[in-house]
Every structure is written in C-alpha cells, then in structure tokens.
Amino acid sequence: MKIQEIREIIKLVDNSSIDEFTYESEGTKVKLRKNGASATDAPVAQSAAPAAPAPVAAMPAATPKAEEMVSEEVPELPANNSENLHPILSPMVGTFYQSPSPEEPAYVQPGAKVKADQVVCIVEAMKLFNEIEAEVDGEIAEILVKDGQLVEYGQPLFLVKTN
Known part of the structure; x- marks a missing residue:
C-alpha cells in the first residue's frame, strides 16, 4: 500500500462520522482513529507476519489533526422553501x-x-x-x-x- 493511498483513506475517514477504521490487505494493516485519539495513536501500517519487520507509514509533522482539517461546516438548507x-x-x-x-x-x-x-x-x-x-x-x-x-x-x- 502506498502512502498516497493511506492519505486518501485518512481524508475519507476524517470527513466521515466514523471514529475508527481498520484496513487489512496482503499482510499490511492500517488502523486509523480520530475524535479523542491520543498523539501516540498515529496511523501505522504494519506487517501481520511476526518474523518480518513492520513498515511504518509516518505522516509528515505538518499534517493537521483530524479536527483541524474540517474547516467549513455543512450548510443547512433554508427553512423557507416557498420558491420550490x-x-x-x-x-x-x-x-x-x-x-x-x-x-x-x-x-x-x-x-x-x-x-x-x-x-x-x-x-x-x-x-x-x-x-x-x-x-x-x-x-x-x-x-x-x-x-x-x-x-x-x-x-x-x-x-x-x-x-
């Protein structure tokens, strides 16, 4: 799994209402948490095989937290719908x-x-x-x-x- 794919998954999870997401494929596991997850819970990709070293997908230090990435609120529809x-x-x-x-x-x-x-x-x-x-x-x-x-x-x- 490429880092860009992980970043895309992070964006999608961040913009959804779920707090935790786990993805496993071909011995690689990605687990994401938001809304109250501590700084030590950074997204990590790891190998399921105990003998192989676990590759880590480190995010750049400048990457904002999930709460900071949502910059605009979802607009509400007007209460008056008289104009069809x-x-x-x-x-x-x-x-x-x-x-x-x-x-x-x-x-x-x-x-x-x-x-x-x-x-x-x-x-x-x-x-x-x-x-x-x-x-x-x-x-x-x-x-x-x-x-x-x-x-x-x-x-x-x-x-x-x-x-």
Missing part, C-alpha cells in the same frame, strides 16, 4: 469541483437553466471523478459549496429552483 427549491445533495464524501478541469469553465453558474440529466459538478473520491447530475429541470438558484471544498455524504451542493 430542490437541493442537489452529494452522493458521497469527496472533493467538490465546479468544472471538469482547472482550465475549463464551471459546469453551471447561478441563474443557469439545467435539465434533470445535466452534469452540474464533479465529486472526487479515491481518485475517481464522479459526475453529479441536476436530478430536476430548473434554474440554479445557489451554489452552496466552494470549488475544491471537501463535502460530506448528503451535503447540499446546489439549490435548483423548479418550475
């Missing part, structure tokens, strides 16, 4: 992107007309780019997250004003 606002929710934990690449324009802007099967953004999870569709016909009323922001499962990404 339909939320587009994130189907997974990942990173929100407004465009297919940094050089290209955003899929949608506030005021843009969308169809139910139209792609409105991408959520990246474990190096997979997942296209998120509008789900309803209407007009983008508001974009609730910033480009590059980590998003939670079920977090509202957009509000679509339906007819």
